Amino acid sequence: MTKYVIYLRVSTNRQGKSGLGLDAQREAVMRHLGDGVDIIAEHCEIESGRNDGRPELRKALDHCRRSGAVLVIAKLDRLARSARFLLELLDSGVEVRFCDLPQVSGASGRFMLTSMAAVAELEAGLISERTKAALAAAKARGTVLGARPGASPLTAYLREHGNKAALAGKQRAADERAESWREIVEAMVANGLGNCAIARKLDTRGETTVKGGRWTATAVRRLRQRLNLTEPVTLVEQAA
Numbered sequence: 043m044t045k046y047v048i049y050l051r052v053s054t055n056r057q058g059k060s061g062l063g064l065d066a067q068r069e070a071v072m073r074h075l076g077d078g079v080d081i082i083a084e085h086c087e088i089e090s091g092r093n094d095g096r097p098e099l100r101k102a103l104d105h106c107r108r109s110g111a112v113l114v115i116a117k118l119d120r121l122a123r124s125a126r127f128l129l130e131l132l133d134s135g136v137e138v139r140f141c142d143l144p145q146v147s148g149a150s151g152r153f154m155l156t157s158m159a160a161v162a163e164l165e166a167g168l169i170s171e172r173t174k175a176a177l178a179a180a181k182a183r184g185t186v187l188g189a190r191p192g193a194s195p196l197t198a199y200l201r202e203h204g205n206k207a208a209l210a211g212k213q214r215a216a217d218e219r220a221e222s223w224r225e226i227v228e229a230m231v232a233n234g235l236g237n238c239a240i241a242r243k244l245d246t247r248g249e250t251t252v253k254g255g256r257w258t259a260t261a262v263r264r265l266r267q268r269l270n271l272t273e274p275v276t277l278v279e280q281a282a
Contacts, residue, residue: 043079043080044080044111045082045109045110045111046079046080046081046082046112046113047081047083047084047105047109047112047114048068048081048083048102048115049085049098049099049113049114049115050064050067050068050071050084050086050087050116051086051087051088051089052064052086052087053088053089063215065219066218067116067117068084069222070116070117071114071116071141074139074141075114082105082109082111083102083105085098085099085101085102103131103134103136112136112137112138112139113136113138113139114141115138115139116140116141116142117140117141117142118140118142118143118155118158128155129156132156143158216268219252220265220268220269221269223265223269224271227240227269227271228271231271236259237259237260238259240257240262241258241259241261241262244257244262245257
């Protein structure tokens with residue numbers, strides 16, 4: 043049986059402590075691999091994608107070499123935005139699988155992966171250039187950068203103008219989390235269960251909400267709305 047080593051990465055300590063970013067990646071890996079696979083290790087990294095110094099990734103690669111395992115990564119952009127870094131990984135002698143890409147091999151697969159990494163690297167560079175240009179324009183308009191002592195101009199600018207991007211990011215994360223429940227909830231809805239009954243079923247299975255709490259009819263209703271699985275409320279549910 044093929045052995046697998048999982049590598050997960052988030053960019054900040056806050057993401058690492060909350061577990062939300064790691065949980066989403068872990069769920070993506072499990073959906074990709076399916077049931078009954080032999081996962082022998084999981085390595086979690088809290089490090090910026092711009093930093094190529096990845097001690098946990100090195101440990102994961104060493105683990106794969108010793109055991110002959112396949113390294114599994116949830117998304118290509120969770121690895122790096124550097125084409126050079128990806129090439130070094132592909133030359134490591136370890137088979138690497140990305141859950142958001144079809145399984146590729148040989149020269150064509152290498153070309154596709156490195157091309158995608160090069161595009162991601164270009165995108166990161168363009169974002170940096172646009173941010174610097176926006177900061178310079180704001181400064182020229184007389185905008186006071188640095189809303190609090192010790193805050194860098196970049197931090198102040200992003201705090202002032204980054205709310206929409208932050209909200210959009212949270213929305214995407216919430217949508218991804220909701221999608222992980224789609225199959226289960228669809229099956230329960232197809233069996234005629236209302237929100238209260240679905241909440242009881244999920245609690246019986248030992249499942250928890252995103253915040254780690256127990257399921258309620260309200261939580262299920264919101265989840266179904268996000269998944270566009272809204273149904274008329276049953277008489278039994280109204281009575282409950």
